[in-house]
Amino acid sequence: MRGLSQRVQAMKPSATVAVNARALELRRQGVDLVALTAGEPDFDTPEHVKEAARRALLAGKTKYAPPAGIPELREALAEKFRRENGLGVKPEETLVTVGGKQALFNLFQAILDPGDEVIVLAPYWVSYPEMVRFAGGVPVEVETRPEEGFIPDPERVQRAITPRTKALVVNSPNNPTGAVYPKEVLEALARLALEHDFYLVSDEIYEHLIYEGEHFSPGTLAPEHTITVNGAAKAFAMTGWRIGYACGPKAVIQAMANVSSQSTTSPDTIAQWATLEALTNRESSQAFIAMAREAYRRRRDLLLSGLASLGLKAVRPSGAFYVLLDTSPFAPDEIRAAERLLEAGVAVVPGTDFAAYGHVRLSYATSEAQLQKALERFAEALSRAQV
């Protein structure tokens, strides 16, 4: 019989990608829209990284790479994880992937059997539950609450653990809440992984974008249980280059590389050489990250004070570049609120697919002028909602 697999029919396309595509299409048609939808830096990739790609291209580095990545980059990754994250990994315990997304996708394919449970902290990044289900697993939601700053409660997590729990996903700094988890909370979650012998999946892709607090890698406490996922996209404004990376127990990393070898073969070779430059030319990269972080901090502060002066509620994010806005003043639910805001000329992502009901996600990875315009339009939408 012809048709689509049940597996793929059960998969929802990414809401964030869809909403962003719609906003770009409306703009292309000439609609004057402020898009607060994108999950990507608005900066261009740093020049020294582009230059490394040019050099690689001219040197003919245009062939297949090994499935786990070019050895030079894996060595640089081992060094990066050691220096920046305190993780004592060897190059063979690292892996290069097509974005952080493929690292997570391969990981769930590598560790899940049908019916295995994966605890995800809600609100969550939209792809975790879909990837878990696609691998035959069952996502188990544990809520984090706005009144607790969206910081997970380890006791609540503990109550969700069953004999089928295979993994817990943590993402700090967090998409979509912007929460940066305190070290003690991450330590408590790492202890749960050790006690109950499940994997801790630590998605650290926003590690450099922290405005208050400090980054902590829980893999330092549970190295045999943790797979740390990261990537070049957010730190180095390299979303389109599609380079992600991971480190963890060798057997898991090898299994993830096997999934790559039968699907994508390897990530783009030229992009790997460019990423090597981003990781090893520390002076230029750190200057870029510091510049971007300062810009995001200013934008966050502008957006938060603007929202507060309109009487709108949002939990103050300490990292990443997102804010969850409470939509109750606009409409009875977040989908209608997103529609009203779109009518007012601001594209946002409804929280529904993040399990952030009653909220929309705003990305402040856009210029201060655009944020100012968005705030004016929020005011208009509010006055319309109140008549």
Ligand SMILES: Cc1ncc(COP(=O)(O)O)c(C=O)c1O
């Ligand atoms: C929390 C989180 N993890 C992973 C990714 C994957 O990023 P990429 O595949 O572009 O490296 C994203 C991108 O939006 C993200 O927000």
